[in-house]
Amino acid sequence: MKPETEAELAELVMGLNAPVRIVGGGTRGVAGLQPALSTAGLSGVTLYEPGALTLVAQSGTPIAEIESILAKEGQQLAFEPMDHQGLLGTHGAPTIGGVVAANISGPRRIQAGACRDFLLGVRFVDGRGQVLKNGGRVMKNVTGYDLVKLMAGSWGTLGVLTEVSLKVLPKPEQAATLSVQVPDAGAAVTVLSAALKSPFEVSGAAYDPAAGKAFIRIEGFAESVSYRAEKLTAELTRFGQTCEEADSASLWAAIRDVRAFHGQDGDVWRISVKPGDAPEIAARAEADQALFDWGGGLIWLRVPGGVDLRKRLGGFSGHATLVRAESETMDKLGQFQPEPSGVKALTQGIRTKFDPKGLFNPGVMR
Amino acid sequence: MEMPQPSPEILGRKRAVLDRLLQVLPPDAVIHDEAETRVYECDALTAYRCPPMLAVLPSTTQEVSDILRICQEEGVPVVPRGAGTSLAGGALPTADCVILGVARMNEVLEVDYDNRFIRVQAGRTNLSVTGAVEAEDFFYAPDPSSQLACAIAGNIGMNSGGAHCLKYGVTTNNLLGVTMVMMDGSIVEIGGAHLDAPGLDLLGVICGSEGQLGVVTEATLRILRKPEGARPVLMGFDDNEVAGQCVSDIIKSGILPVAIEFMDRLCIQACENFANAGYPDCEALLIVEVEGSEAEIDHQLTKIIEIAKRHDPVELRESQSAEESAKIWLGRKSAFGAMGQLNDYMCLDGTIPVSALPAVLRRISALSEEFGLPVGNVFHAGDGNMHPLILFDANKPGDLEKCEAFGSEILKLCVDEGGCLTGEHGVGIEKRDLMHHQYTPQDLEAQMAVKDVFDPAWLLNPAKVFPLDVSEARRVAAE
Numbered sequence: 001m002k003p004e005t006e007a008e009l010a011e012l013v014m015g016l017n018a019p020v021r022i023v024g025g026g027t028r029g030v031a032g033l034q035p036a037l038s039t040a041g042l043s044g045v046t047l048y049e050p051g052a053l054t055l056v057a058q059s060g061t062p063i064a065e066i067e068s069i070l071a072k073e074g075q076q077l078a079f080e081p082m083d084h085q086g087l088l089g090t091h092g093a094p095t096i097g098g099v100v101a102a103n104i105s106g107p108r109r110i111q112a113g114a115c116r117d118f119l120l121g122v123r124f125v126d127g128r129g130q131v132l133k134n135g136g137r138v139m140k141n142v143t144g145y146d147l148v149k150l151m152a153g154s155w156g157t158l159g160v161l162t163e164v165s166l167k168v169l170p171k172p173e174q175a176a177t178l179s180v181q182v183p184d185a186g187a188a189v190t191v192l193s194a195a196l197k198s199p200f201e202v203s204g205a206a207y208d209p210a211a212g213k214a215f216i217r218i219e220g221f222a223e224s225v226s227y228r229a230e231k232l233t234a235e236l237t238r239f240g241q242t243c244e245e246a247d248s249a250s251l252w253a254a255i256r257d258v259r260a261f262h263g264q265d266g267d268v269w270r271i272s273v274k275p276g277d278a279p280e281i282a283a284r285a286e287a288d289q290a291l292f293d294w295g296g297g298l299i300w301l302r303v304p305g306g307v308d309l310r311k312r313l314g315g316f317s318g319h320a321t322l323v324r325a326e327s328e329t330m331d332k333l334g335q336f337q338p339e340p341s342g343v344k345a346l347t348q349g350i351r352t353k354f355d356p357k358g359l360f361n362p363g364v365m366r
Numbered sequence: 367m368e369m370p371q372p373s374p375e376i377l378g379r380k381r382a383v384l385d386r387l388l389q390v391l392p393p394d395a396v397i398h399d400e401a402e403t404r405v406y407e408c409d410a411l412t413a414y415r416c417p418p419m420l421a422v423l424p425s426t427t428q429e430v431s432d433i434l435r436i437c438q439e440e441g442v443p444v445v446p447r448g449a450g451t452s453l454a455g456g457a458l459p460t461a462d463c464v465i466l467g468v469a470r471m472n473e474v475l476e477v478d479y480d481n482r483f484i485r486v487q488a489g490r491t492n493l494s495v496t497g498a499v500e501a502e503d504f505f506y507a508p509d510p511s512s513q514l515a516c517a518i519a520g521n522i523g524m525n526s527g528g529a530h531c532l533k534y535g536v537t538t539n540n541l542l543g544v545t546m547v548m549m550d551g552s553i554v555e556i557g558g559a560h561l562d563a564p565g566l567d568l569l570g571v572i573c574g575s576e577g578q579l580g581v582v583t584e585a586t587l588r589i590l591r592k593p594e595g596a597r598p599v600l601m602g603f604d605d606n607e608v609a610g611q612c613v614s615d616i617i618k619s620g621i622l623p624v625a626i627e628f629m630d631r632l633c634i635q636a637c638e639n640f641a642n643a644g645y646p647d648c649e650a651l652l653i654v655e656v657e658g659s660e661a662e663i664d665h666q667l668t669k670i671i672e673i674a675k676r677h678d679p680v681e682l683r684e685s686q687s688a689e690e691s692a693k694i695w696l697g698r699k700s701a702f703g704a705m706g707q708l709n710d711y712m713c714l715d716g717t718i719p720v721s722a723l724p725a726v727l728r729r730i731s732a733l734s735e736e737f738g739l740p741v742g743n744v745f746h747a748g749d750g751n752m753h754p755l756i757l758f759d760a761n762k763p764g765d766l767e768k769c770e771a772f773g774s775e776i777l778k779l780c781v782d783e784g785g786c787l788t789g790e791h792g793v794g795i796e797k798r799d800l801m802h803h804q805y806t807p808q809d810l811e812a813q814m815a816v817k818d819v820f821d822p823a824w825l826l827n828p829a830k831v832f833p834l835d836v837s838e839a840r841r842v843a844a845e
Contacts, residue, residue, distance in 0.1 A: 149570020
């Protein structure tokens with residue numbers, strides 16, 4: 001199923017009597033054996049106003065196409081969405097609809113915000129086959145309930161996105177990355193917190209245990225970047241040897257896509273925690289490999305296949321998502337962190353309202 | 367503005383409801399005397415007033431839970447209230463409701479600089495959140511004009527913005543978690559000091575739901591380190607259109623100012639008379655502010671000034687001192703007060719795509735002639751959030767109605783130009799009946815379906831947000 005227009009999609013959904021799996025580029029590893037409903041036919045940027053920092057695109061538009069259109073005007077998607085292909089072993093052309101549906105954000109999330117913070121408006125087809133809209137294409141909009149945020153990260157469970165409006169930002173003129181040598185995760189988070197607490201607008205704060213280095217990124221105008229790099233170096237040297245890394249862009253692309261895990265066996269988990277809790281949580285995981293982003297607030301962990309990491313971690317405030325595993329493990333442990341009953345009742349209630357027949361991605365978020 | 371008829375049946379049970387509330391609250395937290403409930407008869411949209419049946423002032427989440435459980439059992443509507451500064455009538459009572467004011471819940475619960483958040487009770491005022499962390503050079507970014515008085519609870523309800531959200535975002539972008547009491551009294555925790563939701567982004571839909579999904583009692587908020595410095599530059603132009611073009615060119619150049627504010631002639635004059643800010647005599651004024659170290663500020667302002675010069679400004683003045691900066695901002699921030707000295711006014715907050723600015727201003731000016739009411743415009747130009755201030759005389763029969771009709775035309779125009787009815791004030795009762803213009807019945811149905819899940823009996827903040835005809839079936843079913 002690959003509708004070419006929103007109206008065609010709506011008609012198709014209206015006629016559905018069995019569940020489907022919604023697919024954009026097919027690179028994000030959405031579980032399920034249902035027939036695929038592709039949004040690839042809904043493609044193209046429909047509006048771009050660089051002077052208003054807004055872009056509107058159909059949901060099946062490849063990210064690569066959007067990024068190249070933005071680059072011509074010196075702008076970008078500031079939330080820096082990761083590419084899952086290397087980590088999951090998938091192949092395809094990642095789409096903006098997929099990025100929005102899964103609320104995919106990269107290292108700059110710590111400073112600029114998540115995908116959901118840049119999403120200004122959506123159009124989508126709900127489980128009844130109705131075309132609905134919420135939000136718009138302006139940056140400030142509190143007209144009615146914010147279903148835009150609800151759709152971001154709903155993994156297709158509430159409807160099939162057809163069009164998204166996004167806030168875009170100027171691409172920084174220059175970037176620099178400082179590295180601080182640290183003995184362990186505790187020291188690393190201390191360094192990253194010190195950098196994030198400074199007035200120097202850090203736009204990336206990661207720790208790679210294999211390298212024994214905490215990485216700190218600064219972006220902006222050339223003069224400003226060198227000024228802040230100097231200030232931060234002076235401030236961070238007390239924690240460990242501090243120097244500037246050579247290739248900032250590829251370093252952060254590797255962190256964004258968790259490149260160190262590519263081609264390695266086992267299950268991959270993604271943990272969201274209060275940064276200060278990260279060292280202890282990571283220690284409890286006894287993982288084969290770890291990577292810390294968002295100042296410690298995001299931990300990537302690789303453990304042997306089938307390990308119930310949530311059980312191993314015990315209670316903690318935050319959540320653990322199983323990103324990559326064999327399907328039996330996925331079924332057994334669940335991709336998403338189970339919600340407390342009060343919250344789960346709300347989530348399931350909303351899902352039933354938007355998709356009463358249970359048509360969309362039935363295997364996801366259960 | 368039409369409101370549903372109060373239920374005589376509920377009013378008849380006032381004493382019984384009061385007695386039950388007194389069982390769970392200290393006597394001084396329950397207001398039932400008619401002279402005293404009058405304090406809560408309106409918010410900052412003072413044209414509409416209606417004293418509530420009762421008002422309660424809880425001090426803890428548990429008390430809020432008890433109140434809501436009782437009201438749910440008794441079938442009594444509840445109108446949550448922060449500081450009552452809504453310009454949209456978001457906290458307007460119905461005659462048969464209980465006002466739930468969170469003003470007593472104003473404690474700071476936790477400050478964590480290393481992890482860059484603060485947890486507060488939701489009745490705390492916006493500015494005092496910054497006040498609690500500024501000794502360490504931190505601040506809470508959203509800065510609505512009413513920030514001295516308005517409560518975080520109301521900020522969350524309306525997803526409030528401010529002048530500096532071009533860079534820092536609005537409330538929803540700075541809210542990490544809430545403790546919320548559902549209408550049935552159950553307490554849910556959503557979000558926290560970590561980032562992003564494990565499942566559906568409920569926090570995202572709670573923020574801006576105008577108190578209709580639950581009562582937020584505690585909030586975890588992102589705090590940021592203050593920049594090293596900030597400096598504004600003033601630019602005057604003889605043409606609105608040119609000023610609009612200048613804004614667009616600045617943004618396109620790759621600089622992201624922390625604020626770009628726009629004022630038209632009427633506002634410039636009013637503010638100048640009020641605050642002696644040193645504003646020039648011109649058609650359009652821009653205040654552009656950038657942040658950073660001295661050198662970074664110099665660098666950005668040089669670029670901005672270069673761009674401005676290409677548009678033949680009649681005035682171009684970079685602030686030379688902290689005092690001058692404060693004066694420049696005082697003028698802008700007193701815009702509402704200054705206009706209030708001229709006459710009564712109605713403040714709108716429709717948003718438009720920045721590119722539509724010249725066309726919209728031309729049309730507003732034509733409508734102003736048509737309706738015979740003067741209008742001044744202040745404007746968060748960077749993000750297209752307009753604030754037309756329509757002047758009228760509340761004591762002159764028919765003037766308010768004329769003003770409302772004029773306001774409706776402006777807001778419809780904003781929608782028609784690709785924008786929306788409200789950028790930061792919320793729908794409340796003020797824009798409720800215009801929702802049809804922006805949304806289809808199906809769009810509204812989808813939003814109401816969310817309320818069905820959170821508040822099945824439709825008791826929380828009734829008759830707001832959704833046009834009465836649209837919500838009628840649900841309200842009737844709930845009775």
